[in-house]
Amino acid sequence: DAGITQSPRYKITETGRQVTLMCHQTWSHSYMFWYRQDLGHGLRLIYYSAAADITDKGEVPDGYVVSRSKTENFPLTLESATRSQTSVYFCATGGGGSYNEQFFGPGTRLTVL
Amino acid sequence: AQKVTQAQTEISVVEKEDVTLDCVYETRDTTYYLFWYKQPPSGELVFLIRRNSFDEQNEISGRYSWNFQKSTSSFNFTITASQVVDSAVYFCALSSLVTHSGYSTLTFGKGTMLLVSP
Numbered sequence: 001d002a003g004i005t006q007s008p009r010y011k012i013t014e015t016g017r018q019v020t021l022m023c024h025q026t027w028s029h030s031y032m033f034w035y036r037q038d039l040g041h042g043l044r045l046i047y048y049s050a051a052a053d054i055t056d057k058g059e060v061p062d063g064y065v066v067s068r069s070k071t072e073n074f075p076l077t078l079e080s081a082t083r084s085q086t087s088v089y090f091c092a093t094g095g096g097g098s099y100n101e102q103f104f105g106p107g108t109r110l111t112v113l
Numbered sequence: 114a115q116k117v118t119q120a121q122t123e124i125s126v127v128e129k130e131d132v133t134l135d136c137v138y139e140t141r142d143t144t145y146y147l148f149w150y151k152q153p154p155s156g157e158l159v160f161l162i163r164r165n166s167f168d169e170q171n172e173i174s175g176r177y178s179w180n181f182q183k184s185t186s187s188f189n190f191t192i193t194a195s196q197v198v199d200s201a202v203y204f205c206a207l208s209s210l211v212t213h214s215g216y217s218t219l220t221f222g223k224g225t226m227l228l229v230s231p
Contacts, residue, residue, distance in 0.1 A: 033218065042204060042223035058218065090158065101148070102219055104158035 003027065004105035006091050012111045019078045021108050023091030031094040032074040033102060034066065036087040049074055081112045115140045117207050119222035126195050126229055134190040134225045136205030147188045148206040164188065195229045202226045
């Protein structure tokens, strides 16, 4: 049972390039989330999705695009990467209901040069 | 707006000492959940505990215990007899039970780095 996988785990890119981070889950959880983790900021929500084709902005959505055509996948795209987007990105899933518990993937470390 | 404050940026202790990590939250909701997550040096985020706003009983799990006090909006985490393996960043998080979408997102504190030395 793989749970949540993220790919790539590490990525180095250059300013202005488009980058897509992948997130895949095997639990069929309805909700999926993208967070970024930066020193001094903790985890901040970028986007989330309640179901296929339903997405919503989080706290820091600027510069990012998401899509969710299938329940199990939730890719995050940086359309034109900037140095300020250097971060560790975590994907998470949640089953909804009354607990609001979220389960996190292993993270992707992205460096924008 | 919801807010979680973890005032301790970094704590250093010697093995076997007890240590308490503080978490103070702000919310206008009457129903909400509080969480603690652990992030060891390997980087993954590990769920530790969930507590709902109606349950103020303290909880103990092995060397870990949690003290939820609604009157002071605090949800503190104590590790008894700390071990080197407890070294990690610990995050406190808050979510509301009901939103327009029937769900809610998590608001995280900035984390407390705990360093346990032998």
